Amino acid sequence: MKDDAASLYLENQLCFPLYAASRLTTKIYGPYLENMGLTYPQYLVLLVLWQYEQLSVKEIGQRLYLESNTLTPLLKRLEQKRLILRKRSEEDERTVHVSLSEEGKALKKEAMSIPKKIIDSFQDNSMKDTDLLNFQKTLFELVDILAKKSLSIKEGKE
Amino acid sequence: MKDDAASLYLENQLCFPLYAASRLTTKIYGPYLENMGLTYPQYLVLLVLWQYEQLSVKEIGQRLYLESNTLTPLLKRLEQKRLILRKRSEEDERTVHVSLSEEGKALKKEAMSIPKKIIDSFQDNSMKDTDLLNFQKTLFELVDILAKKSLSIKEGKE
DNA sequence: AGTGATTAAGTCGTTCACGATTCAAATATA
DNA sequence: TATATTTGAATCGTGAACGACTTAATCACT
Numbered sequence: 001m002k003d004d005a006a007s008l009y010l011e012n013q014l015c016f017p018l019y020a021a022s023r024l025t026t027k028i029y030g031p032y033l034e035n036m037g038l039t040y041p042q043y044l045v046l047l048v049l050w051q052y053e054q055l056s057v058k059e060i061g062q063r064l065y066l067e068s069n070t071l072t073p074l075l076k077r078l079e080q081k082r083l084i085l086r087k088r089s090e091e092d093e094r095t096v097h098v099s100l101s102e103e104g105k106a107l108k109k110e111a112m113s114i115p116k117k118i119i120d121s122f123q124d125n126s127m128k129d130t131d132l133l134n135f136q137k138t139l140f141e142l143v144d145i146l147a148k149k150s151l152s153i154k155e156g157k158e
Numbered sequence: 159m160k161d162d163a164a165s166l167y168l169e170n171q172l173c174f175p176l177y178a179a180s181r182l183t184t185k186i187y188g189p190y191l192e193n194m195g196l197t198y199p200q201y202l203v204l205l206v207l208w209q210y211e212q213l214s215v216k217e218i219g220q221r222l223y224l225e226s227n228t229l230t231p232l233l234k235r236l237e238q239k240r241l242i243l244r245k246r247s248e249e250d251e252r253t254v255h256v257s258l259s260e261e262g263k264a265l266k267k268e269a270m271s272i273p274k275k276i277i278d279s280f281q282d283n284s285m286k287d288t289d290l291l292n293f294q295k296t297l298f299e300l301v302d303i304l305a306k307k308s309l310s311i312k313e314g315k316e
Numbered sequence: 317a318g319t320g321a322t323t324a325a326g327t328c329g330t331t332c333a334c335g336a337t338t339c340a341a342a343t344a345t346a
Numbered sequence: 347t348a349t350a351t352t353t354g355a356a357t358c359g360t361g362a363a364c365g366a367c368t369t370a371a372t373c374a375c376t
Contacts, residue, residue, distance in 0.1 A: 007273040008266070009209055010221065014290075015183040016202060017297045020223050022180035023333075024304035025173040030334095031311065041362060044174060051167055058324060063168065065178050068325045070363050077361080094324040094371050108166070115165040127303065131296055132172075138293040139175045141285060146182035149279070153189065181363075188364095199332060216354060226355045228333055235331080252341050252354040 028121070032114045036107060042078055043111070045071075046100075049084065050108045054099040056089070065147060083107065186279070190272045194265060200236055201269070203229075204258075207242065208266045212257040214247070223305060241265065 010016045026040045033043050041064075048055060048063045057075065061067050075098060078084045083104035089095045168174045184198045191201050199222075206213060206221045215233065219225050233256060236242045241262035247253045 008205055008270060010202075010205060013273070014294060014297075015180075015187060015198075016205075016222075017294070017301050018176060018180040018183055019198075019202075020301050021297060021304060022173075022176040024223065024301065024308050025176055027308045027334090028304065028311070029173060039361065040173075040177075044168075044177075047166055047168060047174075056324080057326095064174075065182065066362095067364075069327080069365080072326055074362075088325095092324085092372070096325065112166060115171070121307070127296075127299060135293060135296040135300070136172060136175070138285075138289055139172075139179060142293070143175050143178050143182065145285065146179060146186065150182050150185045153186065185364090197331065214354080215356095224332095225334075227335080227357080230356055232332075246355095250342070250354085254355065 028118060029114070032117060036110060037081065041066075041070075041074055045074065045078060045098075046083065046104060046107065046111070049098065049100050049104065050111070054097055056095045056097055058095065060098060078104075186276060187272070190275060194268055195239065199224075199228075199232055203232065203236060203256075204241065204262060204265065204269070207256065207258050207262065208269070212255055214253045214255055216253065218256060236262075 006012060029040055029043070033040060036043075038046070044064055045060060048060055052059075055063075057068055057071050060075075061071055064071075075084065075086060079086055081103075082101055085099050085101055087097050087099070089097055164170060187198055187201070191198060194201075196204070202222055203218060206218055210217075213221075215226050215229050218233075219229055222229075233242065233244060237244055239261075240259055243257050243259055245255050245257070247255055
């Protein structure tokens with residue numbers, strides 16, 4: 001990679017296409033989530049709760065790479081929608097346990113049809129399944145590396 | 159892909175790792191941009207202006223997949239920092255031309271050192287260059303497909 | 317037991333994203 | 347030429363993200 005002006009252009013960067021792809025994929029989810037009255041980050045929280053039943057705010061954050069300053073207001077909105085329950089732990093009063101309400105559990109059935117719909121809507125595209133699988137694998141590796149990196153940045157600061 | 163609960167889990171999805179990777183990479187840019195007093199989206203706008211000198215709000219949006227409701231306030235902030243100029247076109251009073259101030263142009267030199275620093279900070283990682291290049295290629299294809307897709311969703315709505 | 321550090325959640329302020337809408341200018345069409 | 351439609355930018359409201367900070371509870375160590 002040459003250290004000249006070209007390296008500044010969008011096409012040559014990694015961060016921009018990730019940023020664009022993230023926003024664009026979220027937009028594809030949009031109509032389906034709107035039907036359920038959810039935003040994408042709210043859907044992600046439910047996703048981990050459908051998998052783990054009960055988690056602390058901290059544990060949700062570890063899975064989504066988010067912190068309490070983002071999660072607390074979001075969880076309050078999910079609570080207002082009667083989809084989750086928040087309860088302060090009795091063993092450790094610092095932690096708050098988040099779990100699904102009956103409505104929250106019920107929403108899982110509806111949500112299960114989304115991935116298939118998203119995939120179907122891509123039937124006409126030109127990407128090979130093998131390419132996509134490979135891509136996904138690298139993407140997860142990247143997330144892993146980035147998470148460690150950004151953690152070390154944070155610790156370096158402190 | 160089976161249409162059961164497993165397909166809901168984060169590990170099996172594409173959108174979540176994109177979302178995570180996007181936020182994590184932005185965080186890596188953080189310290190460098192902070193030195194220049196910029197946010198990542200502001201940096202992106204300067205990036206396209208360093209490449210094209212002058213663009214309308216619309217044209218910037220086409221390159222970054224953003225619309226005026228996001229760009230207008232952002233551009234005003236860049237104007238306040240004296241990095242760009244905004245001038246309503248005389249041929250077509252609807253469009254606003256955005257161009258770089260001298261300070262904005264001067265910032266390019268500083269910005270040029272960032273990509274190398276980011277890359278260097280990844281020296282110790284385990285990803286092969288070839289994998290990364292392949293990944294980047296697929297990522298751009300994906301952005302292209304997603305952009306078309308989300309455009310057709312939008313038009314279908316209208 | 318006492319105190320100093322750490323930890324989990326929450327608050328606050330700023331900046332994105334984005335849907336819905338408005339407004340004025342330009343274009344198309346009757 | 348009138349009028350309808352489209353277009354580019356801007357405004358508004360809501361919900362993320364996130365840095366910096368606060369608060370209260372727990373832990374670690376003497």
